[in-house]
Amino acid sequence: MDKAYKILSLRENISNRKAKEMLDLGLVFSSGKKIRASDLISPKTPLKILSIEKPKVLFEDKFILAVSKPPFFDSYDLEKKFSNYKLLNRLDKHTSGVILLTRDDDFKDKVINEFKNELVYKEYLALAKGIIPQDLVIDRAILTTKGNYAKSKIDDKLGKKAITNITPLKLINKNTLLKVVIKTGRTHQIRLHLDSINHPILGDNIYGRVPFARLMLHSYKISLFDYEFCSDEGSFWKYLQD
Known part of the structure; x- marks a missing residue:
């Protein structure tokens, strides 16, 4: 028995650091269970390693670049991949879907103003634990604290306005697939709001x-100005099939 990252490092012929990174991202499983870097496993333990997909360009013109971000991919790495472009919105590392960039500073200012005035349409898919039988509007203020990583909590006194609209689409193994629409974009808003009604997002x-x-959680559609972008849902459904 040895630490999982050491076993993975030897088996895949990669550095300990790379092995830890893969384990921390949640890419390594055994018998359906996610393996952590600190777990003790046998050298003979069967491991399934998920690969990180590549971002896909959905649309590009002189003002905007729309990309479908895969899960486990950091939003800021898109600025490295697409040089001279700056992010217009961000997604959590583990969230997939539409993300927007631009290299036009004037256009960036206009888009930031659209987000600030809640004029951007943002639609997500989410698979929530348990059965949600009807449409709901979750109107709970959110307070975010930032240290080594950001974490949010419901705080109706000190928090900022946050409204999440959810619509059940279908049941999948006693869990509910939801269409989620938000105007505000607080840190971890959808994740926190669904957890606040005892229906957290799977994973x-x-x-x-x-x-x-x-x-x-998948950012399916974003609409602003005369643009509308939809992301392929393949990276979302793939994990249900697995």
Whole structure:
């Protein structure tokens, strides 16, 4: 028996640091269970390693670049991949879907103003634990604290306005697939709001802590000005099939 990162390092012929990174991202499983870097495992333990998909360009013109971000991919790494472009919005590392960039400073200022005035349409898919039988509006203020990582909590006195609209689409193994629409964009808003009604998102390792292969949250559609972008849902459904 040895630490999982050491076993993975030897088996994949990679550095200990790279092995720890893969384990911390939640890419390594054994018998359906996510393996942590500190876990003790046998050298003979069967391991399944998920690969990180590549971002896909959905649309590009002189003002905007729309990309479908895969899960486990850091939003800020898109600025490295697409040089001279700056992010217009961000997604959590484990969230997939539409993300926007620009290299036009004037356009960036206009988009920031659209977000600030809640004029951007943002639609997500989420797989929530348990059965949600009807449409709901969750109107709870959110307070975010930032240290080594950001974490949010419901705080109706000190928090900022946050409204989440959810619509059940279908049941999947006694869990509910939701269409989620938000005007505000507080840190971890959808994750926290769904956890606040006791229906956390599958794979959320911060709120609700429901084990799954990935965080089952996908930015499906963004509309602003005369643009509308939709992301392929393949990276979302793939983990249900697995």
